[in-house]
Amino acid sequence: MTTLVKPNKKPRWQKVGIGSYFVLVMFTVLSIFPFYWMFIVASNASDAVSKIPPTLIPGDRFFTVISNVYEAAPTFNQSLLNTVYVGTVVAVAQVFFSAIAGFAFAKLNFKGQRYLVLFVIGTMMLPSQLGIIPLFILVGKIGLLNQLGALIVPALVTAFGVFWMRQIIDAQIPNELLEAASIDGAGVFRVYWSIVLPIIAQSSFVLGLFSFLATWNDYLWPLLVLRDPDNLTAQVAVNQLKSHYAIDYSLNMGGAFLSTVPLLILFVLVGRRLVRGVMDGAVKG
Amino acid sequence: MTQPAVSAKRKAPSPWKQPKPLKKQNNPNAVLSLNGKWGYLFIAPFFVMFLIFGLAPIIYSVYIAFFNWDPLGTQDFIGLENFQILMEDPDFWLAMSNTFEIWLLSTIPMLLMSIGLATVLHRQFLKGSTFWRTILLVPNITSVLAVAIVFGQLFGRDFGMINVVIGAFGFPHVDFIEESFPSHIAIATMIIWRWTGYNALIFLAAMLAIPGELYESASLDGASKFKQFFYVTLPGLRNTITFVLVVGTIGGLQVFAEPLTLGSSFSGGDAGQFKTLTLYLYDRAFIGSQWGYAAAIGIMITVVVIIVSIINFFLTKRISSDTK
Numbered sequence: 015m016t017t018l019v020k021p022n023k024k025p026r027w028q029k030v031g032i033g034s035y036f037v038l039v040m041f042t043v044l045s046i047f048p049f050y051w052m053f054i055v056a057s058n059a060s061d062a063v064s065k066i067p068p069t070l071i072p073g074d075r076f077f078t079v080i081s082n083v084y085e086a087a088p089t090f091n092q093s094l095l096n097t098v099y100v101g102t103v104v105a106v107a108q109v110f111f112s113a114i115a116g117f118a119f120a121k122l123n124f125k126g127q128r129y130l131v132l133f134v135i136g137t138m139m140l141p142s143q144l145g146i147i148p149l150f151i152l153v154g155k156i157g158l159l160n161q162l163g164a165l166i167v168p169a170l171v172t173a174f175g176v177f178w179m180r181q182i183i184d185a186q187i188p189n190e191l192l193e194a195a196s197i198d199g200a201g202v203f204r205v206y207w208s209i210v211l212p213i214i215a216q217s218s219f220v221l222g223l224f225s226f227l228a229t230w231n232d233y234l235w236p237l238l239v240l241r242d243p244d245n246l247t248a249q250v251a252v253n254q255l256k257s258h259y260a261i262d263y264s265l266n267m268g269g270a271f272l273s274t275v276p277l278l279i280l281f282v283l284v285g286r287r288l289v290r291g292v293m294d295g296a297v298k299g
Numbered sequence: 300m301t302q303p304a305v306s307a308k309r310k311a312p313s314p315w316k317q318p319k320p321l322k323k324q325n326n327p328n329a330v331l332s333l334n335g336k337w338g339y340l341f342i343a344p345f346f347v348m349f350l351i352f353g354l355a356p357i358i359y360s361v362y363i364a365f366f367n368w369d370p371l372g373t374q375d376f377i378g379l380e381n382f383q384i385l386m387e388d389p390d391f392w393l394a395m396s397n398t399f400e401i402w403l404l405s406t407i408p409m410l411l412m413s414i415g416l417a418t419v420l421h422r423q424f425l426k427g428s429t430f431w432r433t434i435l436l437v438p439n440i441t442s443v444l445a446v447a448i449v450f451g452q453l454f455g456r457d458f459g460m461i462n463v464v465i466g467a468f469g470f471p472h473v474d475f476i477e478e479s480f481p482s483h484i485a486i487a488t489m490i491i492w493r494w495t496g497y498n499a500l501i502f503l504a505a506m507l508a509i510p511g512e513l514y515e516s517a518s519l520d521g522a523s524k525f526k527q528f529f530y531v532t533l534p535g536l537r538n539t540i541t542f543v544l545v546v547g548t549i550g551g552l553q554v555f556a557e558p559l560t561l562g563s564s565f566s567g568g569d570a571g572q573f574k575t576l577t578l579y580l581y582d583r584a585f586i587g588s589q590w591g592y593a594a595a596i597g598i599m600i601t602v603v604v605i606i607v608s609i610i611n612f613f614l615t616k617r618i619s620s621d622t623k
Contacts, residue, residue: 030422037419038431045438045496048449051460055452064458066466111345118341123329127338130346137353141553141604143577144597145356147363147590151370152356168352171345184328192330202337231442233556238585249444256448256563263452270445277440285433289500292436296504297542 052274055267056080063263079268086255086265089243090272093251098276100165100247101229105222107170113218116179117210121192122202131180137173146235153239164239165247169229175221178295182217183210220291223284230277248273360594368591381595391596393571394579395603397483401558401575402551404487405494410543413495414536417502418528432503435496446489447560451476454485454561476561479572486557486573498543505539506532541615545608552604553577576600 055063058073084090118124119131149168158164187210195205211218233249240246246254252269281288329335364382367375385391420431438446453460454475462472475485509531517527558573559565565582567574574582577600584593 030425034419034422034425037416041416041496042431042434044492045434048446048453048492049437049441051453052445052449055449063452066458066463068458068460068463111348115342115345118338119326120328121326121330122333122338122341123324123326123331123335124338125325127325127329127335130342137349139549139605139608140357141549141577141597141600143553143555143580144601145353145360146580146597147584147594148356148359149352151359152352171348171353173349173353176342176345189328189330193332196330196332202333205333206341227440231440231444233442233444234559234581249442252442252444252448253560256560266448267452270448274441274445277442278437281437281440285436286429288440289429289432289436292497292500293504293507296501297539 049274049278052267052271055263056271058264060262060264075264076268079264080272082265083255083268083272087251087269089246090248090251090269092244093246093248094273094276096162096245097230097248100162101226103166104169104229105225107166108172108175108225109218109222111171112175112179112221113183113211113214114206115176116181116183117206119176119180120183121187121189121210134173134176138177150238159239160242160245162240162245165229165232165236169225172225175225178221179214179217181295182214186217187213216287217291217294219284220287220294223280223288224291227277360597363591364594364598366591368589368594370588370590374591377591381592382599384592385595385599390571390574390579391576391599394567394574394576397479397558397567397572398552398554398575398577400480401483401486401490401554402548404483405490406544406547406551408487409491409495409498409547410540412491413498413543414502414540416495416499417506418532420499420503421506421532432500435499437496438493439497441493443489443493443556444560446493447557450485450489450492451561454488477569477572479570482561482568482572486554486561489557489561490551490554494547498547501543502536502539505536509535537615541612544611544615548607548611549604552607553600555581576603 053076054070054072056079057076058069059075062069062073087093119127119134153159153164153168156167158167191209192205195209196202200208230247231249232247233253236247236250237253240250252266252273255269256266324331325335363374365376365378367373367377367380416435419425420428425431454462456462456472456474456476459475461475466472473481475481513531513535514527517531522530554575555577558567558575558578559581562568562573565578565586567578567582576596580593580596580600583589583596587593
């Protein structure tokens with residue numbers, strides 16, 4: 015028998031050829047190049063990239079360009095801080111509201127539960143632009159126009175967050191665990207707080223990250239509701255560079271670079287968790 | 300004489316075999332020892348916020364679609380007139396065809412490339428798999444605005460990198476900003492760049508969920524890598540493909556950030572090459588101050604999204620049941 019089994023020989027399908035690595039390297043280069051290019055243009059004079067062939071190496075004008083950005087948009091740092099603030103508040107709120115509602119939908123038995131879940135899923139299909147005009151009116155009526163609150167309040171809850179947390183809690187928390195705790199006398203809130211929350215901490219973090227990124231990158235809604243230069247977000251500030259100096263590529267890219275670097279740093283720190291989150295949330299089958 | 304005995308047997312089943320449920324169960328997966336009433340309190344904050352800032356605006360939007368609604372002027376009820384005008388509005392139909400063209404140009408290559416990429420990442424003895432997976436997500440975290448600024452430069456007519464390469468091969472430069480079809484390619488490229496890696500991870504997760512025994516028995520049966528892909532991997536991905544298509548369609552038919560930034564205006568470019576449905580909505584709402592008309596556009600977008608999602612859903616169901 016042993017002569018038939020050759021443990022050292024991998025089946026054909028398990029071998030990884032050089033072609034696979036070539037494909038991956040190619041995609042890596044394509045993924046990274048725009049960021050590199052952003053830096054190239056932001057660190058060279060405009061005429062260095064406006065020639066054939068354009069330069070591919072960083073120049074020495076990076077700090078000049080950055081100071082030009084701050085000259086054209088003196089409140090750029092404030093805009094970055096605003097974005098961090100809005101993103102953090104939205105992320106924390108979304109996780110809080112989604113986790114507790116997701117828990118109720120996944121593990122509690124109450125009348126109408128099934129229809130309410132269907133309702134949440136159904137609303138996820140609706141285009142987000144559908145209600146934008148009334149939302150604009152509403153935000154104006156409650157006095158939030160031109161304030162960061164206009165970005166925060168409508169974004170505190172999302173149907174997607176609730177749905178996602180429900181899936182996560184359903185998949186990660188065995189019913190026996192909660193039954194045991196409740197038979198030992200723990201109330202519903204106690205069970206949620208001391209058992210459910212610690213288990214879903216990782217996934218909550220991922221949901222929070224996604225909310226933060228979405229808020230950071232949102233661009234049209236802030237453009238509509240924010241005007242005051244002290245109250246911009248990073249995207250709106252970058253956009254203003256664009257509209258005032260439509261042809262100054264260095265300046266535009268400098269602004270884009272400044273608004274992207276914080277995300278890249280964040281990504282280096284937590285990118286692997288994001289990957290896990292994307293894959294955990296995938297529909298399989 | 301045998302009759303009563305049979306009926307007695309029927310009437311008295313073992314009480315142990317069919318226990319009556321203690322409560323009516325609304326949620327089959329629920330933990331019944333927890334008091335379900337708390338559920339209402341737990342979902343209340345979400346529902347209150349969602350009704351005010353999510354659902355109410357949508358309902359109100361349907362309402363104002365029946366009005367000639369000028370935010371600073373009059374609001375007159377005009378019934379279905381907005382929709383009638385919309386049906387004969389060449390800009391609306393241009394936006395519709397632009398949107399679908401961009402959607403087709405981006406969805407199909409993105410789907411093929413992400414499945415291909417996932418297949419490579421799925422190799423069991425791939426070195427550095429965490430690194431590759433992580434790097435593929437980088438495009439997805441960047442803002443559309445920053446991406447559009449970079450791609451707008453790369454696609455530039457005279458000195459853009461892409462045209463420099465095209466020129467190096469001896470072809471004439473292509474105007475990716477002003478010409479209709481090339482500008483759609485530019486937008487589709489940005490969408491593909493952003494979403495291919497992300498969707499590859501989704502497909503990879505689905506591939507990893509396919510039982511390894513299926514591959515082992517297939518390779519023992521002598522199936523080539525190629526055949527394994529078509530007879531094991533693809534059938535295992537059918538729900539995921541449907542999901543990616545439906546989500547991609549909902550997003551793709553609402554595309555506006557890329558054309559807005561590439562064209563630098565709400566008007567959709569000189570030849571209307573950047574005019575997409577959602578961009579047209581914003582243009583009418585916030586440049587043209589025709590809120591009723593814009594709301595009608597919003598409703599049409601919703602109708603289109605729902606129709607295409609349903610078609611997608613049944614088409615992928617049909618195709619996957621054929622290959623099964």
